[in-house]
Amino acid sequence: MITCRTLQESEIQRELFLHFNRRQVVTDCVRKEQGKWVVKSDPFVDDWSEQDYRTLVSCLRHTAATGGFVSAAFCDNRLKGFVSVEAEFTGSQKNYLDLSSLHVSEDMRGNGIGKELFLQAKEWAREMGAEKLYISAHSAIESQLFYQAMGCVEAMEYNQRHVEEEPYDCQLELSVRRSSKAHARGQNAKQVRALRTTKSHTRESPKTGNSPRGFESQQSCDMWVSVKNQLDS
Secondary structure, three states: OEEEEEOOHHHOOHHHHOOOOOOEEEEEEEEEEOOEEEEEEEEEEEOOOHHHHHHHHHHHHHHHHOOOEEEEEEEOOEEEEEEEEEEEEEOOOOOEEEEEEEEEOHHHOOOOHHHHHHHHHHHHHHHOOOOEEEEEEOOEHHHHHHHHHOOOEEOOOOOHHHHHHOOOOEEEEEEOOOOHHHHHHHHHHHHHHHHHOOOOOOOOOHHHOOOHHHHHHHHHHHHHHHHHHHHHO
């Protein structure tokens, strides 16, 4: 049985992660090159060293101590997934909260743990008054398809610290306002249908008069349709 609960700073210790396995075998990645989203073969194995785990513990303890959100999923009292959201608002309008980590142990992926933890983070951010979650997401195709399923789109405003620290990450966002995911999916579906009936399309800048919401939907369409087309080819 899988249970989830919020973690307190005092219980976030290295021993808590003894049964957690970060290992991820990556074959294809999503990258933005010359303004276009592409799927590239880039096989590697992503894993954490002992020092990485110690850094993780330090970061999660800091998140909890400064008023952020840290939640974990347990199976048979063993931690198998976790998520964290920072308490500090970011962005030019201070409307983002940063989803700083979301990981599921290799042996427990595919059981809905990531979705449950993500939804908890979304709800917490909404309760804190945020408009959006910001996600600097691993570029592995499996990770990107997960975030697409959660309703994420390309970030309208990139966090330069994340870009510099993880240049191969995909910079994403999610509106946490109620019913926003259904709205975004509906807009995406309309854009996909439009693309299927035309040979070319032009994305307008917000400066041309498009509303921010319309630009966000077009961003999502450009990113995910491009990825899907390459996977299907």
